[in-house]
Amino acid sequence: MIEKIHLSIMREINRQGSLTAAASSLNLTQSALSHSIKKLELQSGIALWLKDGRQIRLTEAGNYLLEQANRVLPQFERIDETLRQFAGNERGSLRVGMECHPCYQWLLKVVQPFLAQSPGVDIDVKQRFQFGGMAALFNYDIDLLITPDPILKEQIMFEPVFPYELVLVVGQSNKLSALTQLEPADLTDQTLLTYPVETARLDIFQQFLLPAQCMPRLHKTLEATDIILQMVAANRGVTAMPKWLALEYAQKLPVKALRLGNSGINKHIYVGYRKHEQHNTHLQTFIRLAKQQASLITAG
Amino acid sequence: MIEKIHLSIMREINRQGSLTAAASSLNLTQSALSHSIKKLELQSGIALWLKDGRQIRLTEAGNYLLEQANRVLPQFERIDETLRQFAGNERGSLRVGMECHPCYQWLLKVVQPFLAQSPGVDIDVKQRFQFGGMAALFNYDIDLLITPDPILKEQIMFEPVFPYELVLVVGQSNKLSALTQLEPADLTDQTLLTYPVETARLDIFQQFLLPAQCMPRLHKTLEATDIILQMVAANRGVTAMPKWLALEYAQKLPVKALRLGNSGINKHIYVGYRKHEQHNTHLQTFIRLAKQQASLITAG
DNA sequence: AAAATTCAATGAAATTTAGTCATAGGTAGC
């Protein structure tokens, strides 16, 4: 069986033109090389060199093997180089899971500087999970989970990244837009638009409507944030979203952000990761950039 | 540095799902494999597997290396297979040199059965030599030389392949076509068409005209046999070629073959090869087929 | 033409490397 060293020998003898020179270039004695090639030819059952006196000429088979050496060896060299990059943390990938639909715009603002800073590191964003984000984190389907609802577990570390207030967004022609602050009962004759996830994961239900045993007149689900906002602007319904995002939309569309309850619904976005990976450089770089971006938003 | 064995280990652990199974599949003990991978991870300075209890999961770097293993190892397997073919004489190439222009048609009839019989062996035909066919043979530019003029040398073996008579081909409207046999003087008012080689290599000069101190009225050279024959048919000149080839053309064109001198010019085509390669299977196969084809022609 | 130099091959010895054995510590399943 041909080994890598055999390919190296073929290439080096060809490059150097003599056994002695090839040997020293391979950090071997001439004797070792002589033994090696003899064994190789014996094992493969075929002459690779024609030796006339001290002249060395490749046989056909030898020439073939040389070609292969020049083809295969660079592949090993690239593997070595890439592995060195992995070891030096210059290469890798970060699989980010998102359980926070409206955070997508913000995530984009984190990904950009991250990619610029770590040229060898790829980012993959997943938004659909068969058994939820936590399971995906456990199963190594993702490395980082962005969620407003951390679940405390022994193995998983959660860090708050930025605080936000959940507000209700209504169209300017909606009668509610006259108010500055809402009570649960205000929604009973409204159409509520949300992402298509279980109500258990919608804070507008969990923290606002259900405690007061109120329900909206109608609950419709939509995939795309932009479309939801268009609907709200047309007064076809109302929706809940982080205040910072609502304010962004309010600049472009005739919508208004209203506080939910007396003191508002205040939450945090968290990032979670497997505890034993807390020293993963890429992970921490990402979190640092995420916090940085978050502070820009909350400040603005 | 990554070695082939490391790639094999990556692939086998992935295939088998456990160290123990991979070890036995590699004909190693579990211990040996454990030692190996530990050393590999230590040397490359990077974890390739995450081991949680008895579960094994690849790290990113490990996954990368696995991909490379699945890409590179098959290349080794192909090299091994090809080398085995070389060793079993099922593969190789034969570089044939030709110093006999009209033999080309005949060569094609030899090449065809050869390629069919030896699927792994390529044939390369060379017709132009910087320093002549013998030098090419010496320099390993060709393995076999087909020539009507063997030069006896210590290192080179020549074998006659088939006898032929050199005849003059004239157009049917040529006045010579009335004769059955020619004397040198008959050509003094003719245009002689030959291949563009030195007259020293043209038997019509060496063996017929020059001994009688005769010369044709005009000597024109042409590259292509077919064109020469067209010219002869149009009575624009005469040419010399082996009788068997002349007869083939006589069936398609209005030309006639005439004997040169009393008993004709009788020659042989020879094949020459380096003496120490007399046991080269492909060479001997080729020569056998060549003789076979020759006997078909001389019989017909 | 002789001498000196360079190169490759070889056998024996030495060294390094890889592999085995025996064993211990865990985890998963019953």
Added chain:
DNA sequence: GCTACCTATGACTAAATTTCATTGAATTTT
């Protein structure tokens, strides 16, 4: 909690690679 199975580890061993010392042959130099 028991059993079966898997991995890790240290000491030992076998095998392989490499070196050393030497020889013979081919080139080059003198």
